[in-house]
Amino acid sequence: MARVDLDIAEDCARFYADPLGFVLWAFDWGRGDLADFAGPRAWQREYLAHLGEQIRSKGFDGVHPVAPTDIATASGHGIGKSAMSAWLILFILSTRPFAKGVVTSNTGDQLRTKTWAELGKWHRRCLTGHWFQYTASKGNMSLSHKSHGESWRCDAQTCREENSESFAGLHAANSTPFYLFDEASAVPDKIWEVSDGGLTDGEPMRFVFGNPTRNSGRFFECFNRLRHRWHSRQIDSRAVEGTNAALMQQWVEDYGEDSDFVRVRVRGVFPRAGSTQFISGQLVAEAQARNLPPQAGQAIVIGVDVARFGDDQSVILIRQGRKLLEIRKYRVDTMALASFVIEAIGQYKPDGVLVDGVGVGGGVVDRLHQLGHDVIDVNAGAAAQDQKTYLNKRAEMWGRLRDWLKSGDIPADDPELETDLTGIEYGFDAKNRLQLEKKADMKKRGLHSPDVADALALTFAEQVVKWGDDIGDFDTAIMDYEPGG
Secondary structure, eight states, rough: OOHEEEEEEHHHHHHHTHHHHHHHSOOOSSSSTTTTTEEEEEEEEHHHHHHHHHHHOOOOSSSOOOEEEEEEEESSSSSSSHEEEEHHHHHHHHHTTTTTEEEESSSSHIIIIIIIHHHHHHHHHTTTTTGGEEETTTEEEEESSSSSSSTTEEEEOOOOOOGGGGSSSOOOSOOEEEEEEGGGSSSHHHHHHHHHHHSSSSEEEEEEEEEOOOSSHHHHHHHTTTTTSEEEEEEOOGGGGGSHHHHHHHHHHHHHOOHHHIIIIOOOOOOOOTTSSSHHHHHHHHHHHHOOOOOTTOOOOEEOOOSSSTTEEEEEEEETTTEEEEEEOOOOOHHHHHHHHHHHHHHOOOEEEEEOOSTTTHHHHHHHHTTTTTOOOEEETTTOOOOOTTTTTTHHHHHHHHHEEEEEOSSSOOOHHHHHHHOOOOOEOOOEEEEEHHHHHHHHHHHOOHHHHHHHHHTTSSSSSSTTEEEOOOGGGGGGGOOTT
16 A cells, blocks of 8 residues: 555544544545535534444444444434435545445435445545545445455345345455445335344444335334434434525415424424324424423422333433423333432422323332332323323323423424324224324334433323412312313
8 A cells, every 4th residue: 555545544543433523534524626615514423423423332342233223313404414424435445444235215316316325426526536446337336345345235126025135135244334224114014024133243333314205114224113223313304504494484474384294304203194183293393383481489399101022112301381492311210210209309309290100100109108108190082081082091181291391391302202292193992082002003104212302291180289379288289171271
């Protein structure tokens, strides 16, 4: 190798766990055809920094395989997904000798004219670009090392199911095997399944991008049923610098903020569940946009949803009046969860703690009672207070939650809460009482158990008044709920 290549190789080694540093170093930002660009956009910087954190946390030693790094990004149009895809490919191939990757997209034309063409543009700009041979013919789209073309490369493959064997194990045990899916909503589930089997060796990575066009399939599940396995993010195009804000505002005016058109192409969220959706995305968006002052005169209530299954999580949520103060998420046993509840009680001095006591939640209730904490055991299947309107307690507390959202303040940076709130469907029983979709049926639709929203709903299971309101003890502080009370 020439001396300059040795110097470049030494720099690449420095960037092994620093993809953002690599992208800033590898391209001539502020010059030539990048004269108008100071570097990646804000979301791209955050993404690359997060990837670096994942690489460092796994600590791959070149011998022993580590858990996959799976990152899913749903977004509206025009945020720069194709550029990000190109940077990821060049980063991995430049910093990891003998890495192997496969890239696909929803159609052959999209793959060739968008994803792979974008890689060609950034390959020409890249400081390490001369190490690799870029090919973009119809039958061969590849980026391969000029001296080790068979064992150090990335190939583009169409995602037809009959082509699934091309996505089988990449066999890079001492390096990084990786997959990159563009327009991932349209990639067949069979391709996803085959890629699952290619993540057993080395330092595996999988990056998926797309507009969230379907509320089913594996891309949808990255944000729902399988969200505990994925590092997922949803990006509103309007929050990204350099996008066509005027056009997007026109779409909002023409179709509506909560229309499926705007949800998919602008907001980066999945289509609505349908006409049976219990809480609309518009209602959630309005609650996310509020920034209410502290609710000092209102009761502080803690809701505790206890996980029942391996892919669910326990949630401790703190609400004061119309403001959601904090969400804490755990994957721990019931004894550990009880200790975390006690920690929250000590910090917030709540006026009421409501715990989902059904099933394994009973162990948390019993432990808290044993330690002297007077918490409320909530049975979601019990009779509602308003038995003419609601089938059971669960439907009632979700109904109160929906009423509260009309004036409530929830965080805008928790996509799990948004997904949980908008995912559940409803119907009516023979007595015309409102009933909610069962969690088992939600899972059949590919939705995750709504743990975060359930914890918020628990804070409405009973009305809790603030201590010192001339009510004798905690038990008598539980009163009939009035919307807005």
